[in-house]
Amino acid sequence: MSTPPPPPGQPPQDQPPQQPGFGAPQPPQTPPPTTPASGPAPQTPPPAAPQPGGYGQPQPQPPAPQPGYGYPPTAPQPQAGYGYPGGQPGPYGGQPNPYTQPQQGAYQQGYGYPQATVPMAPAVQPSGGRKMNAQLAIIGAAVVAIALIIGGGVWYAGTGDDGGKDDTSKSSGGTTGGGGGGDEKGGTTGGEGSEKVPSDPASKVLFQVPMPKVGEDETTVVEGSWLTDTVYAKSGIAEVVGYDLDKGTKKWTVKLPGPVCHASRFVGEGDKVAVVFQPKMPAKNSSEGCSQIAAIDLAAGTKLWTKTAQLGDSDIGWDNVTVSSGTVAVGSTVGGAAFDLASGDPLWSPKPTDTCFDAGYGGGPKLVALRKCGQYGNQTIHVQTLDQKSGKVVSEYKMAQGIEYASVVSTEPLVVAAEVGNSSGDSARILDFFSIDNKTGELRNRIAAPDDQYEVDCDGISEVEDCSGVVVGNDRLYLPTKEHDGATEYSDTNEIVAFDLATGKETGQRADAGDDYALVPLRMDGGNLIAYKTPPYDKGGQVVSIDGGSFKQTKLMENPADEKVRDAEARFRPGTAEVLFAAGRLFMADVYASSLGSVSGEPDYLFIAFGTN
Structure with missing residues (x-):
């Protein structure tokens, strides 16, 4: 059984977080859709539902510690040589941390949306050496707990959201939008998007795929969804399946020996992606470790290669995976590795002599490492822009002491988020966004986003690209505000606001959701911002394009x-699901397969697809 993760934002204890197990699913079965009873679906999930961010959920049983994992018992100093430009620690460029009590990790919204049947459309049956301390190979511990791909996946590969001169990896649909076209920092005046305005924006359900079956009281990770101009691909249980964009029929299936643990949110050169998975199906309440890495060709529907990496005699368990151009990079608590996306040839891997380790990478237009140095609980994070093939450090920014976890929001322009505590003494947590020049490593500016004002989630513990509710483009940071009272009685609403990455100040641009709607930024489309509008109880959701200049x-x-459609759509929301939109099609997918089913008892769905004429 894949045990559910602990509540996000929970600080690590004396030992590093444990790696969760994954479920042993039964072969997928497809019950015929049935019509649920009339009336609105219940608004709360079942008590035992393993939803991230929920309360009262069962805690995971830790797997047996694996040899060769852990943290150095002392705080080693960075050594001259590999991992730092010119053999030196590189430019620091940071400000002293003004916060006295930095928080460990960050929070995520839990689920909480009803699950319902959708009988409107036929259901489709799913079928170069980077170094680290030798002491890390001695201290026994498990790797960091898995986190959701919040709003992850990747979007339509032909939209032209370049984000930078070197971008051949298409941008994520929902969180790390990258640049919006224009110069290297993503600056434009808006427009130049490829999304066409339909003559009639009214959509219909194209198809929905039933949730694959798992064993009793089991939950299994099904992270990963990608959208190209020819296929929608989605992870199932121990497989990745490519679906026809309009019919939902299977175009191909790539079988894996064990469940998927992590999936890249970017599509690399030639419509290729990467996943991390278990080497075989685990027994109930156990895990086989997330040690396997594979590249998948979405155009051909084939697995290109499978790789592992070792430290000592043990396979490394990976916490995250990303793709940048033609490179696959994976990170862990014992260091990072990289492989050529097309061939699988190793580019670099951890070495016992390293004094620091790559906890994870941000991909897309550039490749950025979050490299940690020092003793666990007292580490320093170095944000390093790397050459994608050699691993050579192009630039580096050293974050302030006390920041233990960070998330890569965008690699071009470079923006990193970190929860740094609060400076006013109240209960509000503050997520700071660091705008960094990835050519020089100098800090451009720092933008604070208190969580009582903005609706942004960043995990940063293990999934270093796991931010939802934030998009970068036009050299701006786009954030949604918290919901607040609307113009009419009993209504709620919010806005998306823009910050200039150069000045750190608001630009004055503000997009209003309208009463009973809430805006969530998804990605850039050229110089325009694509956003999803969560609907009121009696309407369907919307997708809008916001002009980067006028904000119209x-x-x-x-x-x-x-x-019935509303109830199903409410089950998949940005922040708790993978939401991808391109070329008039919207795909909303789950990241967990559970034996609990829907609240109403009707068949649950892995994903649902909408389309306009």
């Missing part, structure tokens, strides 16, 4: 207001 909204899609 244009409706690209509005989903049906039918009750």
Whole structure:
């Protein structure tokens, strides 16, 4: 059984976080969709539902510690040589941390949306050496707990959201939008998007795929979804399946020996992606470790290669995976490794002599490492822009002491988020966004986003690209505000606001969601911002394009207001699911397969697809 992760934001204890197990699923079965009873679906999940961020959920049983993992017992100093430009620690460029009580990790929203049947469309049956301390190979511990790909996946590969001169990896649909076209820092005046405005934005359900079956009281990770101009690909249980964009029929299936643990959110050169998975199906309440890395060709529907990396005599268990151009990079608590995306040839891997380790990488237009130095609980994070093939450090920024976890929001322009505590003594947590020049490593500016004002989640513990509710483009940072009272009685609403990455100040641009709607930024489309509007109880959701200059909204899609469709759509929301939109199609997918099913008892769905005419 894949045990659910602990509540996000929970600080590590004396030992590093344990790696969760994954479930042993039964072969997928497809019950015919049935019509649920009339009336609105229940608004709370079942008590035992393993939803991230929920309360009262069962805690995971830790697997047996693996040899060769852990943290150095003392705080080693960075050594001259590999991992630092010119053999030196590199430019620091940072400000002293003004916060006296930095928080460990960050928070995530839990689920909490009803699950319902959607009978409107036929259901489709799913079928170069980077170094680290030798002491790390001695201290026994498990790797960091798995986290959701919040709003992850990747979007339509032909939209032209370049984000930078070197970008051949298409940007994520929902969190790390990268640059929006234009110069190297992503600056434009808006426009130049490839999304066409439909004559009628009203959508219909194209198809939905049933949730694969798992054993009793089991939950299994099904992270990973990608959208190209020819296929929608989605991870199932121990497989990745490519679906026809309009019919939902299977175009191909790539079988894996064990469940998927992590999936890249970017599509690299030639429509290729990467996943980390277990080497075989685990027994109930156990894990086989997330040691296997594979590249998958989405165009051909084939697995290109499978690789592992060792430290001493043990396979390394990976906490995250990303793709940048033609490189696959994986990170862990004992260091990072990289492979050529097409051939699988190793580019670098951890060495017992390293004094620091790559905890993870941000991909897409550039490749950025979050490299940690020092003793666990007292580490320093070095944000390093790397050459994608050699691993050579192009530039480096050293974050302030006391920041234990960080997330890469965008690699071009470079933006890193970290929860740094609060400076006013109240209970509000503050997520700081560090705008960094990835040519020089100098800090451009620092933008604070208190969580009582902005609706942004960043994990940063193990999934270093795991930020939802934030997009970077046009050399701006786009954030949604917290919901607040609307103009009419009993209504709620929010806005998306823009910050200039050069000045750190608001630009004055503000997009209003409208009463009973809430705006969530998804990605850039050229110089325009694509956003999803969560709907009121009696309407369907919308997808809008926000002009990067005028901030005028244009409706690209509005989903049906039918009750059953609404209930199904409410189950998949940005921040708790993978939401991808391109070329008039919206795909909303789950990241867990559970034996609990829907609240109403009706069949649950792995994903649902909407489309306009």
